[in-house]
Amino acid sequence: MGNFDLNIDRKNTKSVKWDMAETLFGSTDVIPMWVADMDFKAPKEVNEALMERARHGIYGYTLADDELKDTVVRWNKERHQWNIQPEWLSFSNGVVTSLHMAIQAFTKPEDGILIQTPVYPPFYNVIKAHNRTIVKNPLVFEDNYYTIDFTDFEAKLKDVKAFILCSPHNPVGRVWKKEELEEMAKLCVKHDVLIISDEIHGDLTYPGFRHIPIASLSEDIANQTITCMAPSKTFNVPGLAASYCVTPNLDVRGKLDEAFNKQGFNNQLNTMGQIAMQAAYTHGATWVDELTALLESHYQYVKESFEKHAPELKVVKTEGTYLLWIDCSGLGFDAKGIREFFINEAKVGLNAGIDYGEEGSQFMRLNMGCPRSTLEEAVNRIIKAVEKRR
Structure with missing residues (x-):
């Protein structure tokens, strides 16, 4: 293809x-x-769908309808064995935008936000932009491989309100194992720390490795997690600005959507971003x-x-x-x-x-x-x- x-x-x-x-x-x-x-x-199917839409020639306000939501649901079930519900979805122009919204909605100035370093630079920027406090759980680098220091991880959780997980991890290339995800999630639930999981690279795992959405592990973990995903890295369409959050917890989702609304985002995607997402998730496996x-x-x-x-x-x-x-x-x-x-x-x-x-x-x-x-x-x-x- x-x-x-x-x-x-x-x-x-x-x-x-x-x-x-x-x-x-x-x-x-x-x-x-x-x-x-x-x-x-x-x-090819993505480009053809975009060209077909362009031939229509009208680019009015575009609805993120049930067909798109069902397509996202189906993709996650088939690729990640994750059964999500259409109503759990909130649409956004990008994962970093969603991180900003989540930090604003669920933390206050000076609150601690945990990250696992070295990590994607916007994580630092998101925390600093809202006057929150960066708390680091440095990954352990040994034998040319990165792992998690869980003793330090739990110690740091006691002083934070949220944890931004990078899964798979950018830049170190780890696809976290189920037991690693379970331990992180268990500790976040224990200390009542919100998990904001950036899973934008989740589709890009090498043969023999499988991405596991952390929210798929259990209902308790799902209720404490906002998962940020997108077709942008997978299908090379980041310029079309289309992503989504999966938030099973109704109260959490309501607060997140309220934060989006306060910034003028109304849970819609631009026309071409929506077309690309639909085509990619339908034909791109x-x-x-x-x-x-x-x-x-x-x-x-x-x-x-x-x-x-x-x-x-x-x-x-x-x-x-x-x-x-x-x-x-x-x-x-x-x-x-x-x-x-x-x-x-x-x-x-x-x-x-x-x-x-x-x-x-x-x-x-x-x-x-x-x-x-x-x-x-x-x-x-x-x-x-x-x-x-x-």
């Missing part, structure tokens, strides 16, 4: 990833592998399977290439997403030096690990959501730059 080998020129399309590269990296010859969108066309198999092969290629030719760089064991977390401590630079090495010497534009928290100061994040030829060019540039440093 998907033509993942097709090289598409994205320059001069108002692409944040490509058209901001010179501004961010100070050069026109840097391969941009940073912001989290992919260089693949969306599934095989496309996703092909994509995740490709991403797993990309991961293995980068990992093995660095092991063989640039052992100073270690790709952290990854179980999902199109993002690779690379341990660069073997280069012997500080955080600024690592970033400058990749930009000025390797000519590849990655995300600086320090942006994900101080725990990421010796790391970089590489977006491998691109054709193999682009990935190979970037990897070869990095290897040559490492070799020149020896």
